[in-house]
Amino acid sequence: MADAELRDKIEELIRENPVLLFMKGTPDAPRCGFSMRVVQTLGELNVEFGAVDVLPALEPLREATGEISDWRTFPQLYVNGELVGGADIVEEMFASGELAELLGVEQPEGVDATSDADADQRPSGQSPPLQIEN
Amino acid sequence: MIERALPGAKVEVVDETGTGDHLRATVSAPQFAGLSRVEQHRLVKAAVQERMNDGSIHALSVKATPAEPADPVT
Numbered sequence: 534m535a536d537a538e539l540r541d542k543i544e545e546l547i548r549e550n551p552v553l554l555f556m557k558g559t560p561d562a563p564r565c566g567f568s569m570r571v572v573q574t575l576g577e578l579n580v581e582f583g584a585v586d587v588l589p590a591l592e593p594l595r596e597a598t599g600e601i602s603d604w605r606t607f608p609q610l611y612v613n614g615e616l617v618g619g620a621d622i623v624e625e626m627f628a629s630g631e632l633a634e635l636l637g638v639e640q641p642e643g644v645d646a647t648s649d650a651d652a653d654q655r656p657s658g659q660s661p662p663l664q665i666e667n
Numbered sequence: 668m669i670e671r672a673l674p675g676a677k678v679e680v681v682d683e684t685g686t687g688d689h690l691r692a693t694v695s696a697p698q699f700a701g702l703s704r705v706e707q708h709r710l711v712k713a714a715v716q717e718r719m720n721d722g723s724i725h726a727l728s729v730k731a732t733p734a735e736p737a738d739p740v741t
Binding site: 565567618620625 | 704705708709712719726727728729730
């Protein structure tokens with residue numbers, strides 16, 4: 534059973550952030566390849582997003598998201614309160630244009646799912662990572 | 668493990684780093700028809716949950732596509 538307070542906190546974050554990413558590390562310093570890929574993808578779309586570093590409370594967070602969304606792996610992207618998925622799904626939807634549509638932004642020109650040419654792009658106006666007290 | 672959980676699926680698993688713990692699974696299964704990407708991925712992950720829980724799989728990349736039940740060989 535996940536900690537009730539933690540679950541409530543997570544559900545609140547999901548509700549209050551139109552785009553919310555649970556990731557390993559922070560957008561400026563991702564600690565895993567999959568998390569980095571999602572951050573880069575969001576950067577290509579120039580979208581602001583809330584970010585939660587799951588590493589300080591990994592197992593409790595797996596339990597909590599497992600109960601909330603039946604999804605226990607990170608990174609996990611939520612848009613408008615709904616789970617979009619992990620890095621693979623995010624990239625597939627980015628390549629197909631679905632992600633841009635979901636986020637209400639323009640699809641960048643010449644998008645290639647396998648390209649990493651824009652690795653240096655950072656999202657502008659990025660808010661600092663959200664803290665979760667455990 | 669995936670083939671057992673999803674009978675009739677075409678499964679290809681690639682070891683991405685040579686150490687057996689970073690895997691890429693490409694799965695084409697009739698069970699995926701009509702499911703969202705999230706649900707398709709959930710099915711694949713559930714099939715290997717044991718190995719993800721015990722740490723022997725550290726990272727799993729999933730590519731899921733629906734398939735016809737009787738895929739003709741071309």
